[in-house]
Amino acid sequence: MxxxxxxxxxxxxxxxxxxxxxxxxxxxxxxxxxxxxxxxxxxxxxxxxxxxxxxASKEQLYVAMMVGDLESKRQLFQQAVAAPGTCRQRLAKLTNDFLELPHEEREVTQLVRRDINTFSGAERDSLVRAYQRALPEQIEAIIVDGISDGELTPADARILSWSFVALVEVVIGEYAERLLGSTEACLNHVLDHFFDGAAAQPPGGNR
Amino acid sequence: MxxxxxxxxxxxxxxxxxxxxxxxxxxxxxxxxxxxxxxxxxxxxxxxxxxxxxxASKEQLYVAMMVGDLESKRQLFQQAVAAPGTCRQRLAKLTNDFLELPHEEREVTQLVRRDINTFSGAERDSLVRAYQRALPEQIEAIIVDGISDGELTPADARILSWSFVALVEVVIGEYAERLLGSTEACLNHVLDHFFDGAAAQPPGGNR
DNA sequence: AAACCGACCGACTGACCGGTCGGTTTCAGT
DNA sequence: ACTGAAACCGACCGGTCAGTCGGTCGGTTT
CATH class of the missing domain: 1.10.10.60 (Homeodomain-like)
Structure with missing residues (x-):
């Protein structure tokens, strides 16, 4: 009942x-x-x-854990997608929301991303589908908005969103361990870099 | 003898x-x-x-494989560091050289990067040292040159080089599997993005 | 209260796997 | 041709671990 x-x-x-x-x-x-x-x-x-x-098996338990985590992340990031503001503000909100999660929650996300390709058959498919719903697709939605608003340069939104995921992940996975200083500061640098590029700017960028 | x-x-x-x-x-x-x-x-x-x-052990064999791979990569990338040209040209050469490696060679690199933290003691230390010699340090050298030449915006060179590694790795690891189209094309997009940023450019950037 | 059911227990098993060791082959130096 | 060491073999061991199975127990249905 x-x-x-x-x-x-x-x-x-x-x-x-x-x-x-x-x-x-x-x-x-x-x-x-x-x-x-x-x-x-x-x-x-x-x-x-x-x-x-x-x-039914250890592996099924593992997959169940991953799917559950992806689902909770999806709900979290949905808020950033629905939030108002510029593209940059929304992406900053998304990463900050993620940073405020407990440490374990963040590590699970890395785990999922690392192991998502090590399965086969129906379990793998459902995992991949859940993952694509959880992170990159939502970032891509924000970026598509940014492009159509003229805030971002017209480019392949999918490539941009994957790049963004890669950058944020490295911040969270590497910087926190290796480099001193706060993760937030690094994240801000990387956000700056994502938007403005590494090339020397001619005076008058649009921050 | x-x-x-x-x-x-x-x-x-x-x-x-x-x-x-x-x-x-x-x-x-x-x-x-x-x-x-x-x-x-x-x-x-x-x-x-x-x-x-x-x-002596399975683990030692694994480490030996990784160290050997890192050493060969180091020699490959050394050429890009020594090459003439702008920062962008040198980084493009480095990534292109890497792309031209056989598929397995590239996968080993990802493997090393994934597993480099899962050891302990002296073996781990020698691994980490070999790794830092192999990739990020060399990229960082190129980027430091770019900053002092005025080609790149003054920023934390280490953060920039890690960002670059992250971007290239995602291109190689993800794009090749998921997205259609050539890896080279993706890589060019990502290089553009790395230098010029995602924000809409005021007319007259410096490519 | 008898029949039934799902949650849970815990000892057991069968397979696998890293590592060992005494013995055999190969081969360089003389 | 002889010899000693290094390379190599393969049966074996000790331990681990995923998965099984007969059984218990508390609650619900009839």
Whole structure:
């Protein structure tokens, strides 16, 4: 009487969600192969049998975790797509919203992006579809707006959006570890660079 | 009488090189954990005992493969650093040289970049050092030249070079698979974008 | 209260895999 | 031709781990 859409979750649903939550933490902290089902089960306070009652395989659990994460990210970024303001302001909002997430949430996103190609068959397809809905497509929407408003130079919107994703990801993945200084400052530099380019500007750009 | 520096390789050196070569192919096609030492040995036409005669562990073999790859990339990119021309021309040469490599060579580079942080101790340190010599440092050298020549806007050279690496990597990793059209064309778009920015230009940029 | 059901348990298994080791072959130097 | 060391072999071991299966238990239906 209580399928998955209602507000109060079944006990079964709660258990499955708990398993996914601890699995996410573990998969972020080590490689897929180095996380054993026993570890997940113990951390989720169930036995391995209980885990396999909810998920058909370790891989299916992994995919379920990824899909869930992509879905939550999609909802987050949807707000930036719907927000008012210039293209630059909206992209800045999107990246700032992402930066304000807990550290683990951000790492999961990198994980998904890294591992999204390591599956096959129907699971892979649903993953890829979820991913394309989650990030690049929404950025592309903002960029298309920017081009049609004349704020951005007319160019292939898809290439621009992928470039943007690449830049932001490097900021989050590399700068935070290697370079000192705040991630926010780096992000601002990269945003500047994304819009204005690296070439020396003739006086009078349009910031 | 024939140490590793001479032209004609020892039989032992040839075997080790053959093992590394097939290991590279296998590690590119699947995850580290999914490549067994038996598979490597079989593909290299030796037994597992023979493999362990040349390499102390699977991990050491992996690191040896990565270091070798980084060294060969370093030599390749060194030419771009030494080349004459504008900053843009030199960066274009560097990316074009990389694009002309066989597909597997390019994939190894992505692999290295992905896995370089998953080691510990002395092996990790030597890896990281080799990596920093191989790619970003050389790009940074070109960019520093560009800044001091007035060709590039004064900015943090390290951030710019990391951005550049990120952009090029995405082109090579993503565009080639997902988007149709030639990788070269995408790369030119991205180079344009890197220099000129995404913002609409006031007439009279400096290309 | 009997029948039933889904959630969950936990000991077990079968396969796999990294690494070892005693033995065999190959080959350079004499 | 002899010898000693290096290269190489392949059966084996110890451990790990995904996945299984018969069973328990609390709650719901009849």
């Amino acid at each position: 209580n399928p998955s859409t209602t507000a109060t979750p079944t006990k079964s649903e709660a258990t499955a969600a708990r398993i996914i939550a601890v699995a996410r933490t573990l998969f972020v902290s080590r490689n897929y192969a180095d996380v054993t089902t026993d570890m997940i089960a113990q951390a989720a306070d169930v036995t391995k049998g209980g885990l396999y009652h909810h998920f | 024939n140490p590793s520096t001479t032209a004609t390789p020892t039989k032992s050196e040839a075997t080790a090189a053959r093992i590394i070569a097939v290991a590279r192919t296998l590690f590119v096609s699947r995850n580290y954990a999914d490549v067994t030492t038996d598979m490597i040995a079989q593909a290299a036409d030796v037994t597992k005992g023979g493999l362990y005669h040349h390499f």
